[in-house]
Every structure is written in structure tokens, then in C-alpha cells.
Amino acid sequence: NLPADLRGCRVLITAGGTREPIDPVRYLGNHSSGRQGYAFAETALARGAEVTVVSANVTLPDPAGATVRRVGSAAELREAVLQERSGADVIVMAAAVADFRPVNSAEGKLKKDGAQPQPVALAQNPDILAEISQDRTHSSQVVVGFAAETEDVLGNGRSKLAAKGCDLLVVNRVGEGRAFGTTDNQVAVLSADGSVADIPLSEKADIADRVWDSVVERVTNDAS
């Protein structure tokens, strides 16, 4: 029996991984599948929320009942988030957003014939999570960010939470004897008020539900 404790709550979720174009057929990307972001959408829908997903290159079926906006690059994801965020009570930034993009995206396909390989010059992308955390459309908006840390998970997570300015940071514990690419990982939810909720190795839907518990607790505390 799921609680309907997000009824009436408007939620914006980013999911997937951005692709930064090098030319019309090539890109810099990452391995994010969008599963964790979609699990956030599905669990929020099940708990009664109105959900909009900004979906970057996800091939999973749309969460039933969500409004889905498809984007490709970090710049497109940023535009979509800035357009959709004003009505949102909670924003969950689960997407893996590229930190860097090629300075120039060639208009035509780059050719290997006769040419020396050229380095791809990179420029830094704006940090969307920091931007929307530090300049909120309304003061009660809750912003949730993500991080993967290999060492000093809590220390680095706490610094990142402060640097970004979000309310909750879901830290994927990929270090401490654990490795990338295994299922043997674990998440901690750090809160701006200093609390830490450890979530043991779990399905992505269960992780999302536990994070929603933290969001609901936060909203309830703010209201009282």
C-alpha cells in the first residue's frame, strides 16, 4: 500500500545522459540509462504527484501519466528545466549532465581522408543544479541533486551539497571497496540540515521511494 503523500505535488525530474555534438553524427556522451530518473517518476506518480520528466536520450518506455520532454544536449536540458521549473514544488536532477562540450560542432561530418586527426577543444557547461538551487523560482521549492563519490563519500558529498546549494544530495557510494559496474553499491541521502539517511543496497524504485520519504519529511517540517 503506497502512501498518496505526494498528491497535488508538482515534480520535475531530469533523467538519462546528455550528448554533446562533435558533428552531425558523433557526440560525447555517458552510460546513464535513465533508470534511476524514471524510477523517481514512476514512484512519484504512484504517490499521487504530477510529474514532468526532462528526458535525455532515454530508450525506456515513458512513465505512464508523466509529461515527457525529450532533449539531447546539456544546453537543451538546461533550456527545458528553466522553462518547466517555475511550477515545480520539487526538482530532482537525476540526469548525468556532461561537464564539458565541444567548443565547435562541425556542420558537416568530419572526414578522416587525408587529414591529420585534430584535438576536440572543450568548453565547460553551466552547472544547472547549482543555478536552479541558488536562484529558485519560489522559496519553498525543494531541489534534489545527485553525486557519485569514490572516497570520503560523506565529506565530499557534504562539500558538494554546500557548493551546489541544493536541499538533498543523493550520493552513490562507489568507493569504499566497491567498484563501478557492479550492483554492489549503496546510496546515502545528505540533507542541508546535516542529517544523513543511509539506504542499503536496493532496487532503484526502492531508492526513489526512500528519497521521496526524505522530501516529504522536509516539506512537512517546513510547513510546521
Ligand code: C5P
Ligand atoms: O558536480 P557533479 O557532476 O558531480 O554533480 C552531479 C549533479 O549535478 C547531478 O544532480 C547532475 O544532474 C547535476 N549537474 C548539472 N549540470 C552540470 C553537471 C551536473 O545540473 N553541468
